[in-house]
Amino acid sequence: MGEKQTEILHVAGHVKWFDASKGFGFIVADEGGSDVLLHVNVLRNFGQNSVADGARIEVNAHRTDRGVQATEVLQIEAPAKGTAALADLADLEDVSIEDLPLEPARVKWFDKGKGFGFANIFGKSEDIFLHKEVVRQSGMSDLQPGEALALRVIEGRRGRMAAEVHPWEDALSSDIS
Numbered sequence: 001m002g003e004k005q006t007e008i009l010h011v012a013g014h015v016k017w018f019d020a021s022k023g024f025g026f027i028v029a030d031e032g033g034s035d036v037l038l039h040v041n042v043l044r045n046f047g048q049n050s051v052a053d054g055a056r057i058e059v060n061a062h063r064t065d066r067g068v069q070a071t072e073v074l075q076i077e078a079p080a081k082g083t084a085a086l087a088d089l090a091d092l093e094d095v096s097i098e099d100l101p102l103e104p105a106r107v108k109w110f111d112k113g114k115g116f117g118f119a120n121i122f123g124k125s126e127d128i129f130l131h132k133e134v135v136r137q138s139g140m141s142d143l144q145p146g147e148a149l150a151l152r153v154i155e156g157r158r159g160r161m162a163a164e165v166h167p168w169e170d171a172l173s174s175d176i177s
Helices: 040-046 132-137 168-172
Strands: 009-019 024-031 036-039 057-063 066-076 101-109 115-119 127-133 148-156 159-167
Touching: 009 036, 009 066, 024 040, 036 040, 036 057, 040 066, 101 127, 115 148, 127 148, 132 159, 132 168, 148 168
Parallel strands: 036 066, 127 159
Antiparallel strands: 009 024, 009 057, 024 036, 057 066, 101 115, 101 148, 115 127, 148 159
């Protein structure tokens, strides 16, 4: 039984919403039209388990009887940073976050409702604080226990905290300390 060939559509737009617990969300295309379904498995193939609402995204998609569905994530850009910067990050002096090394880490736990969680750098027992706003500004919306990440870590007022959160695949293409 042959499958009907469908045209591959290139879609650029922004994430309308994504719910990791439901396993899907929707993209609003720049050209308009109906929303594009983004399934968590397509996102996982890109190396992420979630994506922040408002993030810029480019995908390949195809039309189905139920609408347009993303088949491959090509690029994600975090949403614009808000004016409500975290005090620890706003107080940084003489430190460029981009110059900090990406450190391999694993999520210990993260509660989106509480707005924070913790991770551990591989080989170290200390907890690294993960604030939901830093996660969101890094282009993700939620983190799962055991999820592998790459973090840029600073010394905050109350201990070490993530200044940036990246998918694990970013660490693979970078020098890890």
